[in-house]
Amino acid sequence: MVQIITDSSTLMTEAEGQELGIDVIPLCINILDEEHRDLQIDMDSFYAKIAQGGIPRSSQPPIGEIMEAYKRHQGDKILNITMADGLSGTYHTACGAKEMAENKDDIVVYNSRTLCGPHRYMVQKARMLAKQGAALEEIVAALDECRRHCESFLIAQDFDFLRRGGRLTPLAAKFGATLQVKPIMQQTPDGTRIDAYGISRTIKGAAKKVMHHLQKKHVGEGYLISIAHARAAQDALDIAHIMKEAFGKAKVEILDLSPAFVTQGGPQCIAIQYVKL
Secondary structure, three states: OOEEEEEHHHOOOHHHHHHHOOEEEOOEEEEOOEEEEOOOOOHHHHHHHHHOOOOOEEEOOOHHHHHHHHHHOOOOOEEEEEOOEOOEOHHHHHHHHHHHOOOHHHEEEEEOOOOHHHHHHHHHHHHHHHHOOOOHHHHHHHHHHHHHOEEEEEEOOOHHHHHHOOOOOHHHHHHHHHHOOEEEEEEOOOOOOEEEEEEEOOHHHHHHHHHHHHHHOOOOOOEEEEEEEOOOHHHHHHHHHHHHHHOOOOEEEEEEOOHHHHHHHOOOOEEEEEEEO
């Protein structure tokens, strides 16, 4: 059977992965000069540190831990499904670990070109196919199909966080905060960057802009729409309602963002993503 390895971009803890027979290697987090691991830091403490002015930074898992996972599954075919290359060094680190592994010929490192909700689904799909006895090549082909029909949007709400993190100039941050607009960012088609998509005066307005884009992409039955949030539960519920009304036959889920992804949009940010099932 093919062994699945991944990282915490899936928003899965190591324990959750173990229950599914998946190795989940957490990303690294630094905030206020303290080192932590993704999904292992107390969230109340994490948000308190941001309120104190801390800007979290994320980085790839240690290469040694990836090599240990490869060694642990010697004798099996291994598929390591990483978060998008360009948004993290995780893919290249996983490839580097493969080249140093004794069993490198049995390892495939797969760049999901996505993160969070769609990444989580792709890992779950790969695990399901592996349990059904699918060959590694068949699983990769199925993931390729998901990857061709997948997009991600981010709606930020904390302009001061974006300014301190260098994601907006001070003037742009002041302008946005004064007008109380919500920036909408979109992951580029190659998955390597997050670019500006548009602005809206309200969260619901921003969600509707994304909804109209999804309609143009013919999202509906046979798709998963993920709403992931950074302590913006009510906004996430409102957006989920908008999506359910617009795409009644699509599956809609709500997830909590991990610290590694709060680094992108800050507190109260919301990610809207879709992937073909």
